[in-house]
Amino acid sequence: MRPLLATALLLASLPARGWFWEGADPTPKTKSLYAAGKYNEVVAALSPESLQKLNRDRLQQAYFYLGLSYERMGRLTEALSTYQIATKLFPKNINLLSELGGILHQVGLNEQAQPIFEKVLSIHPNNERAHLGLAEIERQLGLLDESSDHYERTLEINAEQAPVWRDYAEVLLAMRDTKTAELAIQKSLSLSADNEATIDLAFIERAQGRLDDAIDTLELARKAQPGRDDIALTMGLWLLEAGRPHQARDLAAARLKADPSDPLALWISARESLSEGRMADAVRSLRGAAGAARRAPFIAKAAAALLVELQGTSGGL
Amino acid sequence: MKILAALLALAVAIPAAAADLSEDAVLRDHLWRELTAKPATQRPKVGLVFSAGSLRATAHVGVASVLENAGFPVDVVAGTSMGAIMGALYAGGTPIKKLRDIALHLRISSGSNLNAFTLIRYVLADKLLSSAATEGFIHAHLGGMRFEDLKKPFACVAADLYSGEALIFREGDLALAVRASMNLPGIFEPVEYRHRYLVDGGVVDYIPIDAARLLGADWVLASVTESDYTRSKPKNVFQSLEQVVDIRGSLLSREQRQQADFLIEPPVGYIGMYETDRTAEAITKGAMAANKLISKAEESLIIFSMGSLLKDYLPRGSKNP
Numbered sequence: 277m278r279p280l281l282a283t284a285l286l287l288a289s290l291p292a293r294g295w296f297w298e299g300a301d302p303t304p305k306t307k308s309l310y311a312a313g314k315y316n317e318v319v320a321a322l323s324p325e326s327l328q329k330l331n332r333d334r335l336q337q338a339y340f341y342l343g344l345s346y347e348r349m350g351r352l353t354e355a356l357s358t359y360q361i362a363t364k365l366f367p368k369n370i371n372l373l374s375e376l377g378g379i380l381h382q383v384g385l386n387e388q389a390q391p392i393f394e395k396v397l398s399i400h401p402n403n404e405r406a407h408l409g410l411a412e413i414e415r416q417l418g419l420l421d422e423s424s425d426h427y428e429r430t431l432e433i434n435a436e437q438a439p440v441w442r443d444y445a446e447v448l449l450a451m452r453d454t455k456t457a458e459l460a461i462q463k464s465l466s467l468s469a470d471n472e473a474t475i476d477l478a479f480i481e482r483a484q485g486r487l488d489d490a491i492d493t494l495e496l497a498r499k500a501q502p503g504r505d506d507i508a509l510t511m512g513l514w515l516l517e518a519g520r521p522h523q524a525r526d527l528a529a530a531r532l533k534a535d536p537s538d539p540l541a542l543w544i545s546a547r548e549s550l551s552e553g554r555m556a557d558a559v560r561s562l563r564g565a566a567g568a569a570r571r572a573p574f575i576a577k578a579a580a581a582l583l584v585e586l587q588g589t590s591g592g593l
Numbered sequence: 594m595k596i597l598a599a600l601l602a603l604a605v606a607i608p609a610a611a612a613d614l615s616e617d618a619v620l621r622d623h624l625w626r627e628l629t630a631k632p633a634t635q636r637p638k639v640g641l642v643f644s645a646g647s648l649r650a651t652a653h654v655g656v657a658s659v660l661e662n663a664g665f666p667v668d669v670v671a672g673t674s675m676g677a678i679m680g681a682l683y684a685g686g687t688p689i690k691k692l693r694d695i696a697l698h699l700r701i702s703s704g705s706n707l708n709a710f711t712l713i714r715y716v717l718a719d720k721l722l723s724s725a726a727t728e729g730f731i732h733a734h735l736g737g738m739r740f741e742d743l744k745k746p747f748a749c750v751a752a753d754l755y756s757g758e759a760l761i762f763r764e765g766d767l768a769l770a771v772r773a774s775m776n777l778p779g780i781f782e783p784v785e786y787r788h789r790y791l792v793d794g795g796v797v798d799y800i801p802i803d804a805a806r807l808l809g810a811d812w813v814l815a816s817v818t819e820s821d822y823t824r825s826k827p828k829n830v831f832q833s834l835e836q837v838v839d840i841r842g843s844l845l846s847r848e849q850r851q852q853a854d855f856l857i858e859p860p861v862g863y864i865g866m867y868e869t870d871r872t873a874e875a876i877t878k879g880a881m882a883a884n885k886l887i888s889k890a891e892e893s894l895i896i897f898s899m900g901s902l903l904k905d906y907l908p909r910g911s912k913n914p
Contacts, residue, residue, distance in 0.1 A: 417877075417880070417881045417884060418659050418662075418880050418881055418883065418884020418885075418887070419877065419880055419881070419884075420662055421658075421690075446612070450662055451662055452662065452664065472612070475612050475614070476612055479612055506614035506615070506616070506619070507614065509616065509619065510614055510619045513619060513620065513623040514623075516623070517623065517626065517627070538616075539616060540616040540619065540620055543620060547906060550903075550906040550907055550908075551906065551907075551908060552908065553907075553908045571616075572616045572617045572620075573617065574617040574620065574621055574892050575616055575617055575620050577892070577896055578620065578624065578895065578896060578899065581896045581899040582899050582902075582903060584899075585899050585900045585903045586903065588900075
């Protein structure tokens, strides 16, 4: 009741009706609150009552900062409602539309997000958020040509975004354009030394047929994050591809020491045993991998299929 | 609203896209690389089959684009009706971008002599239209290639009205065969060929998996663009014919889909036989459907090929399985 009382007293002390349009306009204040990361205070300042008192231009801005603040606070339902109301009131406001598209895309409602981003681009063809949103949606849908076009437009508008360069490189890699993919990932790495980008670079080098370079690059990523078993086991598979089964075995053995039932490590171990003609060891490892259907269904299937094929060999089982 | 709330709650936990290093994904990637690096003669022969489906079958272009991006080995191709046109162009080495462009510019007149005069003649004098333009269309895009000249072995299917048999073409005059394969009965006059009277293969072989097997395919991926005929209410003779052909195709495809090793079914059943303005939509739906299943398709082929992979795993001199 205290804030209400205070507001009532304040209102009574003000002579002019125009106060609400100027001095009490919350947008300049909310801008600074938002910039300071005080999202709770933005939400408090932009109560439904205060929104009703704003003129059209400032109301658009208020909705924008309110939605953003909800987003930053992780209150996505409220953010979504805010943008939905706001875009009904202001259907051509590209900031509100692109935020609405962004939040729908964020939660996977791409079929609803896509036409919103397209509408934004029909109003403002250089809207970065809409290009990026469409690039990501099209990538998820497998429309790689369209996706790469939108990534390009995004990067033409703002070339300083390392994660976007990385995503663009991944799309190019999926399209088998490894030359451009390498340029894009190098650009990403020049902007930010992200280990995920280093891993992508390794995949690109491997796709280019430069397996030894790829292994060296992946080794850099492994050293940067020595606790990551996924990188180590990926390296194990690549070492098998490079005809270096003993090194692959060592990586698998290290993993199996920590987790004797790791299906991928068991697969690598089986492959090394096969290459050395130790069929009984291979079969033992494959049986272990074949039993891991819950953890890694494909590895389990592949191991079972390999066991069946091995039954046809003279000394297989 | 509850679902939306759940999605919103999950959203913050969704990580940014990055290389998938989950154990299943890296092994699939590794085995796929091993499999696709093998010479074609040392792995199973892969067949790609394009079903009939009139303009819905342009969705096959979207499917083909995803397969190409994935580096999917395609050794032989088979198609029926519009699937035969798309299949012939694909087997002839037409790049996907060009194939997409061709599909986007398809018109009813691309494969027929349809005009005001022939339409009046069709209605008043019971004179069927001609599909001879289909031959010109194939010649225009493949420069007079015969089956033997195609980059990949190809087969297409027509139906013989005399015997009711399916006739599988795999050599000789390509344009004539493709024309026969998509020669819609009741609209186009049958194609006379070696004492046979040929109409659209879709009425006897909607998903020509048998044709791909005849070309030697060990493992077959079929793209199926069946109609959802339950949604339409025919209002004229064309639409009624379309409905009958679609129902027949649907009944056939129920059995035929069992013979495929892997199916991709773009959800284009709602697109009508003559809706040329929806080909872009069909292509997109094809790509989306294929994209959803591409990893599973790779896994299926890998498992099928395990015998040939094993040969590389054993020390030299081992007895082959």
